[in-house]
Amino acid sequence: MDRIIAVMKKEFFRFFHDKRMLFSSVLLPGVMIYVMYSIIGQAGASQRNVEDDYQTVAYGINVPASLQPAFESMNIQFETDITDIVEMKQKVEDKEVDLILAFSQDFDAQVAVYDSMTATQPAPQVEVFYNSSRTESSKAYAAVTSVLSQYESSMINKFDVNGNTDNKYDLASDKDSTAQLFSMLFPMLLLTFVFSGCMALAPEAIAGEKERGTITTILVTPIRQTELAIGKIVSLSVMSILSAISSFIATVLSLPKLIQGDGVDNISANVYSVTDYLVIFFVLISSVIVIISVISIISAYAKSVKEAGTLVTPLMIIVMLIGLTAMFDGAAKSEIYWYFIPLFNSVQSMLQVFSFDIHIVPVIVTIVSNIVYGGIFAVVLAKMFQSERIMYSK
Template sequence: MRNIMTIIRKEIYRVVSDMRLVVMVFLLPGLSIFLMYTLMGNVMQDQVTAIQEHQIILYERNMPDSLKNQLIGLDLGDDRVLNIEIHEAKDADTVLADRVREGDIDLVLLFDENFEEAILHYQSMALPQLKVFYNYGRQQSNFSYNQVMSVVRAYEESVRISRLEDPEYYFVFHTAFAENTVDERQMAGQGLAMLMPMLIVIFLFAGAMSIGPDAIAGEKERNTFATLLITPTKRSEIALGKVISLSLLSLASAISAFIGIILSLPNLMMLENGAGELNIYRFSDYLSILFVLMATVLLIVGLISVISAYAKTIKEASMLIMPFYFITLIVGIVTSFGAEPNQAFLVHLIPIYGAVNLLSGIFVFDWSMLNLITVGVSSVIYTAVFVYVLNWMFNNEKIMFQK
């Protein structure tokens, strides 16, 4: 035990006493994620704001006054009024189409002459036509179309109702929604459940990948590992010391990334009160997340350590780890964007997948203690297997000394 502690202390000191590694392992994950996501969020927010604040340029012909009046000064809620400029379309249709394509005009609505009269005398007159020009390849035009057409559809609906003997005939049935069927917390957690488990596992892996190969393959490459092997320290103690220290460092790296995500979340998800979103979780939820993180990091570090012990150089180790990183990436994406969290016991025995699945469950408050324990215990068992293999590898001169 004393030797394990000595090795853990040395491995941690190796990282924390090297400013370059401190920045790379602890600071950079959180900072880069925070900056990246904040930037992404801001760009997205700016884009949305720019579209929402865009002044719609509408050209019309024979537009009913009632419709025109509805559009001007239309209340969009949140103290916003539809920003629209309405012009009379005098050009030929082909010219109008060109101008829409070029982006001069957002939307053109050409109503038939006597449009309202035809509506009024619908039984005797032919069906009038509304010709629409818009460019769905341009966001502003698309936005203008949606905003204006929602008013036009409302106008159409009101005409349809007025044609009925009794307006009530329009409705086929009433739909009533029962109250208290939605768990507000669960709803609020949906977004995080989609994003966080995948990011957490990816950052755990990335953290372990940034230090694992150097601590084992690097030491082999630099011939410093043999110096350790000629001490009376048991190989199993070396294996445990390496795995535990790397796990602690990777966990710290992942927590840095986690903090980065949380701080950038309000911007990323464009929430007015992003912190409120996270307030839905209790201390016990955070504790469960931390527990899953610890279990998963052990598993990932165990795997990376075995690969690093097998590799002759850091470069080879990084290359061999890559396929496992991609598998983790795919598992993360599939689980996060897949169906609801799987509650089956056996699922939680699958390395990585079980953890991502459980994390998704925790974020939407849909998980069980049994599954949490399953993930924890299975991860410890897998890690024990990795440590056993590592111990065997450290004892194998072909693996440790062959150049």
């Protein structure tokens, strides 16, 4: 046990005293995530926003008198400098004008006599040309088509759907909205963060020692290979967890900024309890043990840190794909056997927590089975430390 602690202490000493490593593996990922998500959210929101006093510039062709007041109230300024539709379209394409509203001639009269039940001719036409690459044009298009739809409804109004504007028809609570978004995104994000943390640490600690020859000096001492493997895996797991926590906190804090102004203002990480976060934390620890032990095995196989990095990359893609399954499933699997599959079980358990549907048995199965897999991988790593072919081949 003393030797395991000595190995762990050595790894911790290096990690906590190497300011560059600490900064790049713990602080930097969190800061980067927070800053990037905030900037992306801000940029997205500013893309979607149009100033309140913006006056839409449009061309109107045969605009009927019945709709003139509505368009005036929408602050649309109709230009009259040209009459050719091709030229008008060019102006919209060139982003000089926002819209073209082209109505059939005598639109009001045609609408008045048109009966959809008996008509043999097409209905009177309204064409609205716009430029979706320009925010102002898109906004104006949405507003005008909304007015036109309301106008059409008012012509033949027989019933309204969700007509009472005072009522809230979407009954999803803040909790449900958060659950939907978090359960879709977070399992993948968290697994990726955890993996990145592990990937930054394990190759250096295992393949690096092998590359430098220091592992030979350690293995000549009375330390058992199992002690070295456990010492490495446990210490690397703790360090990776710190890295993952930093990324997790940054994501939780910056997610509302990322999705701001998208009609999902009711997203808040506060809807989850301390117990929920604790469950996530323990599931993550167990996932880290699996990931770090697998990366350690790959690193022990590699001849250099560089080779270890190359060999670990495909594993990262697999882990991300496992994380992506949360986006398709929607709800966690109920059958217990799914919770014996390493890392997929972590995704399923996180899905349970984020969707407020925690069942204790699958979560315990996840944590325990991941720790057992970690133990098995530690034995494999110890065997690899014993293998002359792996440890001393050139």
